[in-house]
Amino acid sequence: MTQTAGIDWNSAEKKVAEAALKKAYSREVEALISGVRAQAQAICLLEDVWQLHDFLSARRHEIDGKYDSEESSLVFTLSQLIKDGWLNLSELEGLDSSKRAKVSVLTRM
Amino acid sequence: MTQTAGIDWNSAEKKVAEAALKKAYSREVEALISGVRAQAQAICLLEDVWQLHDFLSARRHEIDGKYDSEESSLVFTLSQLIKDGWLNLSELEGLDSSKRAKVSVLTRM
Numbered sequence: 488m489t490q491t492a493g494i495d496w497n498s499a500e501k502k503v504a505e506a507a508l509k510k511a512y513s514r515e516v517e518a519l520i521s522g523v524r525a526q527a528q529a530i531c532l533l534e535d536v537w538q539l540h541d542f543l544s545a546r547r548h549e550i551d552g553k554y555d556s557e558e559s560s561l562v563f564t565l566s567q568l569i570k571d572g573w574l575n576l577s578e579l580e581g582l583d584s585s586k587r588a589k590v591s592v593l594t595r596m
Numbered sequence: 597m598t599q600t601a602g603i604d605w606n607s608a609e610k611k612v613a614e615a616a617l618k619k620a621y622s623r624e625v626e627a628l629i630s631g632v633r634a635q636a637q638a639i640c641l642l643e644d645v646w647q648l649h650d651f652l653s654a655r656r657h658e659i660d661g662k663y664d665s666e667e668s669s670l671v672f673t674l675s676q677l678i679k680d681g682w683l684n685l686s687e688l689e690g691l692d693s694s695k696r697a698k699v700s701v702l703t704r705m
Contacts, residue, residue: 516641516642516645519642519645520639520640520642520644520645523636523639523645523648524636524637524639526636527632527633527635527636527637528633528636530629530632530633531629532625533625533628533629533659535629536625536628536629536632536652536655537652537656539632539652540649540652540653540656543645543646543648543649543652544649544653546645547645547646547649550642
């Protein structure tokens with residue numbers, strides 16, 4: 488067990504967190520792909536092409552930094568994914584109640 | 597008539613050049629749009645999304661600098677568009693023969 492930023496994650500909990508991250512990631516990627524397809528089909532003008540480009544620049548930047556699985560960041564990562572709608576608090580069963588409480592509080596911030 | 601970089605463009609010639617630029621631009625934009633649509637439909641992985649993003653970054657940069665209609669740049673602009681396949685030398689009828697010869701030479705460089 489490693490102690491980071493005052494939160495211990497045992498291996499069972501790490502597995503729960505990793506599975507949750509994986510689930511959220513696959514949902515977000517799937518939604519992004521169908522969003523890009525739809526946006527591409529609706530392109531009429533060059534301006535629309537650059538709008539898609541701007542959209543992808545923003546999403547790339549966001550997704551790159553978002554799935555931080557460092558133990559010290561995990562409660563923040565998980566709460567952000569819940570806020571973004573890619574994860575549900577109920578999918579974190581298996582984490583101890585204090586961690587779930589922390590995640591839950593962070594989702595309301 | 598303005599003298600720039602040793603090439604005079606009278607108003608009739610400017611109209612021919614502008615029409616050619618417009619034609620090339622609309623062809624290039626149309627091809628870009630259908631290319632983006634096709635590429636978007638073929639997306640399976642997040643990696644493909646970022647590949648589309650890279651492609652759009654490159655095309656945006658390229659197209660932004662390409663349609664330079666300054667008189668001093670026009671022979672270069674036109675020859676580049678011919679090299680890229682968006683324009684045909686025969687579409688420059690109406691320019692005097694020395695300009696067309698310059699454009700033609702530049703397309704072979």
